[in-house]
Amino acid sequence: MQSLFHSLEVSRAGAAAKGRACAMALTESGWAEPLNSVSPTCSGINDLTAGAPGLRITTNMTRDVEIGSTGLLSGAGGTVVVGHRDLTMERCFVIAPPLGTVRPGVYDNDEKRCVKHEKDK
Numbered sequence: 001m002q003s004l005f006h007s008l009e010v011s012r013a014g015a016a017a018k019g020r021a022c023a024m025a026l027t028e029s030g031w032a033e034p035l036n037s038v039s040p041t042c043s044g045i046n047d048l049t050a051g052a053p054g055l056r057i058t059t060n061m062t063r064d065v066e067i068g069s070t071g072l073l074s075g076a077g078g079t080v081v082v083g084h085r086d087l088t089m090e091r092c093f094v095i096a097p098p099l100g101t102v103r104p105g106v107y108d109n110d111e112k113r114c115v116k117h118e119k120d121k
Contacts, residue, residue, distance in 0.1 A: 001082045001091045003048055004057070005102060007031045008065070011042035012100060016071035023066045026059050026080060034064040042067060054085040065095070073097035079114050081107045 023037035030048035061078035083090035092107040092114035105114040
C-alpha cells in the first residue's frame, strides 16, 4: 500500500515540478499507463505484483487518475483495496479529488467500504 501512495506522490510532484499534466491508471498490478486519457504517462507507475506473488489490488475507480500541472487531481477518485491471498485483513485507501487527499484504513467486506483502523484513531 505504501508503494501505491509513494507512486501517487512521485507523480504529483513530477507534474508540479515540470508544470505538465499527466495521467495513470490503477490496474490489478499497480499503477500503469493511462487507459483512456490523452495526457502523457506519469512518472510514478510501477508493477507491484511482479515481485509480490499473491498480492491483490482492486478499485472502484472507472477512469484514469489525471494529475494537473499543479499536482491537483482532475481525474478519478475512489477506493483502492490491497490484499494478499494468505491474509484475511485487507488494507484500503480512498483518493478524493481535487486535492488528492488520501485516507488509509481497513476494508470492511460486510459494509463494502474503507473504515479507519482502530490503531489509526
